[in-house]
Amino acid sequence: MPVNGKRLSTFSRVISAWCIGLFFLGYATNIFASEGPQRIVSINVCTDQLVALLAEKDRIVSLSHLANDPYSSWLGTFVDGLVLNHGTAEEVIALSPDLVVTTSFGFRPTISILKKLGYPVLELPIAKNLDDVSTNLVLLASAIGDNEKTQAVIGQFNREVSSQTVPLNSQLPLFVSYEANGWTMGENSLANNVAQMAGFETIGSRLDFSGGLKVDLEKLLTIKPDLIELGYQWSVAPALVSQNLWHPALQELLKRTTLINIPDALWLCGSPKTLDALHILQQAREAL
Amino acid sequence: MDNIKNYFFLLSALGLLAVLLFIASLMIGSAGTGFSGMRVMFDQVGPEVFSVIMKEIRLPRAILGFTVGASLGVAGAALQGYLRNPLAEPGVIGVSTAAALGAVIAIYTGLSVVMPLALPLMAIGGSLIVIFLLQTIAGSGNVATLILAGVAISSLCGALTSLALNLSENPFASLEIVFWLLGSITDRSMSHVWLSTPFIVIGWLFLAASSRSLDVLSLGEETAVSLGVNLSRIRILVISGTALCIGACTAIAGVIGFVGLIVPHLMRPLVGHQPSRLLPASALAGGSLLLCADIIVRLINFDTELKLGVVTALIGGPFFLILILRLKVSHKT
Amino acid sequence: MKLEALNITVEFQSRKVINDLSLSLGKGELVGLIGPNGAGKTTLLKAIIGAQKYVHGELTLDGIPLQDLSQVERAKTLSYLPQAQSIEWQLQARALVMLGRFPYQQAFSPPSPDCEYAVDQALATVNATPFAFRSLHTLSGGERALVLLARTLAVEAPLILVDEPIAELDLYHQINVMQILKDKATEGVGVLAVLHDLTMAAQFMDRLILINDGSVFAEGSPKEVLTKKNLEEVYKISPHQKDLSNNSIIFPWKKATKDV
Numbered sequence: 001m002p003v004n005g006k007r008l009s010t011f012s013r014v015i016s017a018w019c020i021g022l023f024f025l026g027y028a029t030n031i032f033a034s035e036g037p038q039r040i041v042s043i044n045v046c047t048d049q050l051v052a053l054l055a056e057k058d059r060i061v062s063l064s065h066l067a068n069d070p071y072s073s074w075l076g077t078f079v080d081g082l083v084l085n086h087g088t089a090e091e092v093i094a095l096s097p098d099l100v101v102t103t104s105f106g107f108r109p110t111i112s113i114l115k116k117l118g119y120p121v122l123e124l125p126i127a128k129n130l131d132d133v134s135t136n137l138v139l140l141a142s143a144i145g146d147n148e149k150t151q152a153v154i155g156q157f158n159r160e161v162s163s164q165t166v167p168l169n170s171q172l173p174l175f176v177s178y179e180a181n182g183w184t185m186g187e188n189s190l191a192n193n194v195a196q197m198a199g200f201e202t203i204g205s206r207l208d209f210s211g212g213l214k215v216d217l218e219k220l221l222t223i224k225p226d227l228i229e230l231g232y233q234w235s236v237a238p239a240l241v242s243q244n245l246w247h248p249a250l251q252e253l254l255k256r257t258t259l260i261n262i263p264d265a266l267w268l269c270g271s272p273k274t275l276d277a278l279h280i281l282q283q284a285r286e287a288l
Numbered sequence: 289m290d291n292i293k294n295y296f297f298l299l300s301a302l303g304l305l306a307v308l309l310f311i312a313s314l315m316i317g318s319a320g321t322g323f324s325g326m327r328v329m330f331d332q333v334g335p336e337v338f339s340v341i342m343k344e345i346r347l348p349r350a351i352l353g354f355t356v357g358a359s360l361g362v363a364g365a366a367l368q369g370y371l372r373n374p375l376a377e378p379g380v381i382g383v384s385t386a387a388a389l390g391a392v393i394a395i396y397t398g399l400s401v402v403m404p405l406a407l408p409l410m411a412i413g414g415s416l417i418v419i420f421l422l423q424t425i426a427g428s429g430n431v432a433t434l435i436l437a438g439v440a441i442s443s444l445c446g447a448l449t450s451l452a453l454n455l456s457e458n459p460f461a462s463l464e465i466v467f468w469l470l471g472s473i474t475d476r477s478m479s480h481v482w483l484s485t486p487f488i489v490i491g492w493l494f495l496a497a498s499s500r501s502l503d504v505l506s507l508g509e510e511t512a513v514s515l516g517v518n519l520s521r522i523r524i525l526v527i528s529g530t531a532l533c534i535g536a537c538t539a540i541a542g543v544i545g546f547v548g549l550i551v552p553h554l555m556r557p558l559v560g561h562q563p564s565r566l567l568p569a570s571a572l573a574g575g576s577l578l579l580c581a582d583i584i585v586r587l588i589n590f591d592t593e594l595k596l597g598v599v600t601a602l603i604g605g606p607f608f609l610i611l612i613l614r615l616k617v618s619h620k621t
Numbered sequence: 622m623k624l625e626a627l628n629i630t631v632e633f634q635s636r637k638v639i640n641d642l643s644l645s646l647g648k649g650e651l652v653g654l655i656g657p658n659g660a661g662k663t664t665l666l667k668a669i670i671g672a673q674k675y676v677h678g679e680l681t682l683d684g685i686p687l688q689d690l691s692q693v694e695r696a697k698t699l700s701y702l703p704q705a706q707s708i709e710w711q712l713q714a715r716a717l718v719m720l721g722r723f724p725y726q727q728a729f730s731p732p733s734p735d736c737e738y739a740v741d742q743a744l745a746t747v748n749a750t751p752f753a754f755r756s757l758h759t760l761s762g763g764e765r766a767l768v769l770l771a772r773t774l775a776v777e778a779p780l781i782l783v784d785e786p787i788a789e790l791d792l793y794h795q796i797n798v799m800q801i802l803k804d805k806a807t808e809g810v811g812v813l814a815v816l817h818d819l820t821m822a823a824q825f826m827d828r829l830i831l832i833n834d835g836s837v838f839a840e841g842s843p844k845e846v847l848t849k850k851n852l853e854e855v856y857k858i859s860p861h862q863k864d865l866s867n868n869s870i871i872f873p874w875k876k877a878t879k880d881v
Contacts, residue, residue, distance in 0.1 A: 516696030
């Protein structure tokens with residue numbers, strides 16, 4: 001009888017079956033035993049920063065194109081070696097992600113397509129205060145797989161937050177963050193909450209509004225802020241906003257109030273770095 | 289002549305209205321409205337800040353409300369007299385949008401930082417180019433051609449303005465399109481007043497110089513020539529006057545439409561339909577109308593600012609439609 | 622006061638609309654400018670008042686070239702009434718007539734008593750005084766035509782050029798307007814009128830200039846000009862003509878036969 005052919009003994013067959021079986025078992029257990037998704041794509045600058053903090057760099061495939069924009073994000077050169085995306089479905093699919101992270105205010109059509117095509121999409125809510133930041137960190141950690149690193153980051157953040165003391169005072173100084181063209185954020189926004197933690201009264205509570213409000217110069221002059229932050233003074237390229245900086249009324253206001261600069265990148269998105277913004281405000285309060 | 293007496297009475301009444309609205313405008317603001325509101329404001333902020341609010345915020349706003357409104361009114365009246373068409377208006381024929389494009393280029397390329405006069409000058413330049421274009425394309429006569437050309441130019445300039453804003457590196461630039469296309473005089477300063485008023489006043493003078501010839505132009509171009517009207521002189525006066533007024537206004541307040549359409553139409557029956565008399569009446573009425581619209585903008589408390597151009601469009605849009613319908617009917621008879 | 626056009630040539634896109642044309646207009650005469658459509662009559666009038674450029678030729682007033690006169694002087698000397706046109710603005714009749722005083726008015730001052738008088742006179746001449754204070758658009762076609770004519774008369778110019786003054790008028794107003802022009806000529810004004818109605822031309826005009834293809838075809842008294850032969854050749858019609866004592870009645874009867 002010939003050797004190759006019918007001579008494939010039962011023993012060989014069993015061995016082959018076992019090998020194949022082991023292979024698949026190994027593959028399967030590999031997934032379960034892995035530390036979660038290995039190809040993480042973030043399409044929003046806020047989630048970029050959280051992903052960068054919690055996930056190992058080699059598990060991150062792509063961050064949004066604003067990740068290295070100094071005015072939106074503090075990541076800076078972290079993005080070297082990473083692909084930067086503009087949040088379109090095509091780009092994301094081309095990267096073969098196993099996890100897509102964005103905020104719940106992300107562009108709905110893109111998110112629907114990705115979900116329909118079966119990609120896991122994590123939508124994190126916008127953080128309105130430091131507790132929300134903590135919640136988001138936890139949510140993200142569980143999606144990417146909790147490990148030492150994530151626990152360390154979350155642990156440190158929580159410790160720092162709980163160690164903050166909110167000064168109790170009947171007369172709180174008034175802080176206003178006066179954004180471009182007169183925009184201010186009201187109650188229940190990250191900026192207001194952080195400022196309140198630092199011991200300030202905020203424009204949201206003074207004028208009793210939530211959401212955004214356009215406050216004209218007259219109004220600003222009458223509420224007499226003790227501390228003011230002009231969000232747009234860093235802008236180099238000229239626009240109407242830069243013209244407004246030279247308005248005599250604003251100049252008059254600046255004579256009567258203290259001006260500080262809080263880089264937008266710190267508190268545009270809720271992240272552990274927002275604590276730096278808190279510290280800046282706390283220092284400013286001491287100085288007042 | 290009774291006619292002239294009525295006319296001066298009208299001008300005095302309009303002048304009084306403008307003065308009253310000017311004063312009202314000074315008394316309205318987010319910090320304190322009316323006598324009692326302003327007293328509270330005075331107590332709250334102290335005399336120095338009060339004076340800053342009045343001199344640096346409310347005063348320029350009231351002045352601009354009048355000068356911009358008056359310019360829009362008189363330019364509309366002059367264009368209608370010159371083109372012998374009641375539908376002509378700087379907004380409709382694309383002159384304002386072109387001015388906005390010029391202004392946007394001046395600001396967002398940084399030119400106006402280096403040379404502040406670049407702002408009104410480039411806006412005026414934009415207007416001039418469009419008016420010449422229109423003369424070439426639509427020539428004289430055909431209403432439909434003129435308005436279609438104007439619509440095309442207006443759309444093009446609007447698109448180019450948006451493009452220019454998008455190309456700016458400033459992240460807020462593309463949001464500012466709302467200001468340029470809908471107009472606003474909120475938080476303008478006295479420097480805007482100084483920057484625009486000389487051009488506006490010269491524009492008014494040019495248009496005033498053309499006024500009597502506009503009367504004669506009612507008889508048609510050839511008859512006007514036979515009566516000694518210098519057609520090219522009138523063309524230059526009307527075109528430059530309009531460009532100066534509209535350019536300077538748009539440079540600091542954005543595009544505000546329909547005032548130049550509504551005001552002359554309302555005033556025309558009151559001045560015996562004479563183009564020359566229509567100019568001063570439209571100026572005063574236009575100034576009053578815009579002051580009024582700006583007061584409305586401040587009395588309606590929105591979280592986001594209601595733009596001036598929205599108020600004038602809400603009134604003027606339906607008005608324009610009715611006007612077209614009426615003209616269509618009258619041409620049929 | 623004599624207006625002379627010498628060897629005028631007007632070109633539109635290298636086509637000679639008026640070709641080496643000469644004519645004159647003197648005081649106290651009512652001259653008719655007749656000819657078929659496209660002969661260049663309206664263009665000629667426009668050239669005389671300065672609204673149409675001519676490539677060759679000369680226009681003089683008592684020997685002085687017209688272009689040497691200031692625009693104001695020219696305006697005070699030559700008054701022009703174009704073909705029936707629409708006026709966009711609903712002006713008061715009297716205000717419209719006052720526009721004729723533009724060459725005499727100072728900027729921004731009210732009309733002088735002379736101007737008021739001239740306007741009143743002009744309105745009276747055309748019998749428009751009853752409706753002088755009405756808006757133009759409320760008037761009938763005939764009344765409007767009279768008001769526009771009054772505007773032309775208000776200039777008090779020694780020479781008047783009118784283009785088809787009776788074109789859209791009813792029979793009464795046709796005669797009315799022609800009579801007014803005739804009376805003006807009798808007063809010493811020189812009137813040059815473009816007409817289509819040959820009977821009217823024959824009846825009222827002192828002299829006729831028949832224009833064809835941009836040049837003068839015939840000139841002289843109505844009898845001399847309105848011959849069957851001229852009419853057949855220029856208008857390409859066979860008229861039915863009835864001669865009366867000092868004028869003729871001419872009806873366009875049928876097209877001229879081919880062999881003319």
